[in-house]
Amino acid sequence: MSAPLVHVRDLEVRFVTRDATVHAVNGVSFDLAERESLCILGESGSGKSVTLRALMGLNPPRRTKLSGTVRVGGHDILAASERRLADIRGGTVSMIFQEPMTALDPVFTIGRQIAETVMRHEGLSRASADARALELLELVQIPSAKRRLAAYPHELSGGLRQRAMIAIALSCRPKLLLADEPTTALDATVQIQILLLLRRLQQEMGMGVIFVTHDLGVAGEIADRVAVMYAGKFIEEGPVRSLMRAPLHPYAQGLLGATVHSGMRGERLTTIPGAPPNLERVPKGCAFAPRCALVEEACLPAVPTFRSPFPGHAARCVRVRDAA
Numbered sequence: 209m210s211a212p213l214v215h216v217r218d219l220e221v222r223f224v225t226r227d228a229t230v231h232a233v234n235g236v237s238f239d240l241a242e243r244e245s246l247c248i249l250g251e252s253g254s255g256k257s258v259t260l261r262a263l264m265g266l267n268p269p270r271r272t273k274l275s276g277t278v279r280v281g282g283h284d285i286l287a288a289s290e291r292r293l294a295d296i297r298g299g300t301v302s303m304i305f306q307e308p309m310t311a312l313d314p315v316f317t318i319g320r321q322i323a324e325t326v327m328r329h330e331g332l333s334r335a336s337a338d339a340r341a342l343e344l345l346e347l348v349q350i351p352s353a354k355r356r357l358a359a360y361p362h363e364l365s366g367g368l369r370q371r372a373m374i375a376i377a378l379s380c381r382p383k384l385l386l387a388d389e390p391t392t393a394l395d396a397t398v399q400i401q402i403l404l405l406l407r408r409l410q411q412e413m414g415m416g417v418i419f420v421t422h423d424l425g426v427a428g429e430i431a432d433r434v435a436v437m438y439a440g441k442f443i444e445e446g447p448v449r450s451l452m453r454a455p456l457h458p459y460a461q462g463l464l465g466a467t468v469h470s471g472m473r474g475e476r477l478t479t480i481p482g483a484p485p486n487l488e489r490v491p492k493g494c495a496f497a498p499r500c501a502l503v504e505e506a507c508l509p510a511v512p513t514f515r516s517p518f519p520g521h522a523a524r525c526v527r528v529r530d531a532a
C-alpha cells in the first residue's frame with residue numbers, strides 16, 4: 209500500500225500570548241488518501257482553520273507551538289524550513305480562502321499573478337507562463353478569459369475573484385487542495401457553481417481535498433469523509449453518508465440536528481445551546497460534557513477514546529460501543 213497523501217498524528221497547536229496559552233488543536237490524527245476529500249465540520253473556534261493552516265506550515269511561527277507529525281506528499285511539514293515550505297506551498301499543497309482579496313494582490317492583474325506563481329514554482333518562461341495563465345482561467349470557467357487576464361482583482365465580481373483565486377491555487381497542479389469556507393462570501397447560486405467546479409477539478413486533476421464549510425449540503429456533495437471537530441479535537445469521523453445519516457456523538461447529532469435529510473443545500477449547521485469551552489484550559493474529560501444532555505460519570509475522568517461501531521466510522525463518546 210502506498211503512503212497516504214496526508215498523514216497527521218497527535219497534532220497539537222498552541223498559541224502562546226503574554227497572558228495565556230490558547231490550546232487551539234489538541235491531538236488531531238487522520239490520514240487522507242490521494243484523490244480523497246475530507247470535510248471538517250464544527251462550530252466557530254473549534255480549530256478547523258488552525259488545522260488547515262498547520263498542514264501548510266502557515267500559523268504565525270514565533271507565537272505558535274506545534275507538536276506531533278504532519279506529512280503531506282511525503283514532506284515533513286513541522287520540520288521544514290521556511291524556504292522549503294515556500295516550495296511545498298503551491299507545488300504540493302495550496303489553499304483557497306473564504307475571502308479572495310486576502311490571497312489576491314490588488315496591484316497586479318490576474319494574469320500577472322498567475323504567471324508569476326508558475327514562473328516561480330515551475331521555472332517557466334514568461335511566454336509559457338502567460339499561456340498557462342490563460343489555460344487556467346479557462347479551466348475555472350472565467351468567461352472571456354483572455355480579456356480577464358488584464359483585469360485587476362477589484363474589477364471582477366465576487367464569484368469571478370473566487371474563480372481567479374482557485375486558478376492561482378491550481379496553477380502548480382497541487383496534490384492537495386485546502387479550502388477554508390471557500391464559498392460562504394458568495395450568494396447561493398454562485399456558491400453551487402464554484403462547488404461543482406471544485407468537485408470537477410478535483411476529479412480531473414486527481415487532487416486530495418480538505419475543506420471546511422458550515423453548509424451541510426456542500427459537505428454532502430463534495431466529501432468522501434467527514435470529520436467533526438470540537439474544542440481542538442476530532443470527536444467523530446466517518447464516511448459522509450453514514451455520518452450524515454446517523455451521527456454517533458451527541459455533539460455531532462446536535463450540530464447536524466434536524467437538517468439531516470436529502471436536499472440539504474444551503475442548510476446551515478444547527479446551533480447547540482451553551483458555549484464551547486475556553487481553550488486556555490483543556491478539559492480533562494469529554495470537552496462537550498458540560499453541554500451534553502446525556503452526560504454521565506464516565507465522561508468526566510478522561511477524554512473518551514474513539515469507538516467504532518461500523519467500519520471507518522468512529523466517535524469519542526462513552527455511549528458508543530465498538531463493533532463486537
Ligand SMILES: Nc1ncnc2c1ncn2[C@@H]1O[C@H](COP(=O)(O)OP(=O)(O)OP(=O)(O)O)[C@@H](O)[C@H]1O
Pocket residue numbers: 223230231232250251252253254255256257258259268487
Ligand atoms: N494566531 C492566533 N493567536 C491566538 N489564538 C488564535 C490564533 N489563531 C486562532 N486562534 C484561536 O484558536 C482557536 C481556533 O481557531 P480557528 O480559527 O481554527 O477556528 P475555526 O474552527 O476555524 O472557527 P471559524 O468557524 O469561526 O472559522 C480559536 O479560539 C481562535 O481564537
Ligand SMILES: [Mg+2]
Pocket residue numbers: 256257258388
Ligand atoms: Mg475558520
